[in-house]
Amino acid sequence: MRLTCPLCGARDRREFTYQGEAVALSRPDPDAGPEAWNTYLHLRENPAGWRDELWYHEQGCAAWLVVTRHTTTHEVRKVQLARDVAKAEGTA
Secondary structure (H helix, E strand, O other), X not given: XXXXXXXXXXXXXXXXXXXXXXXXOOOOOOXXXXXXXXXXXXXXXXXXXXXXXXXXOOOOOOOEEEEEEEOOOOOEEEEEEHHHHHHHHOOO
């Protein structure tokens, strides 16, 4: 699989580190019980289809990227700098 970094161009997937789905997780309160923390730390949905994922260009420019990728075919639809996505969503 190849990812096209907006800063570096097309690169092999091995230059990047997958960090999970690009969604805001709701962190439990520090006093929350073990079940709430177990769910937060370990349980994620894993649906097939198009997902926005967070990737880190570890062996390149060190940029955080939001990659829109199909989880079963690995087809990549879009790669954006995470900072640009955050600005567009008003979370930066």
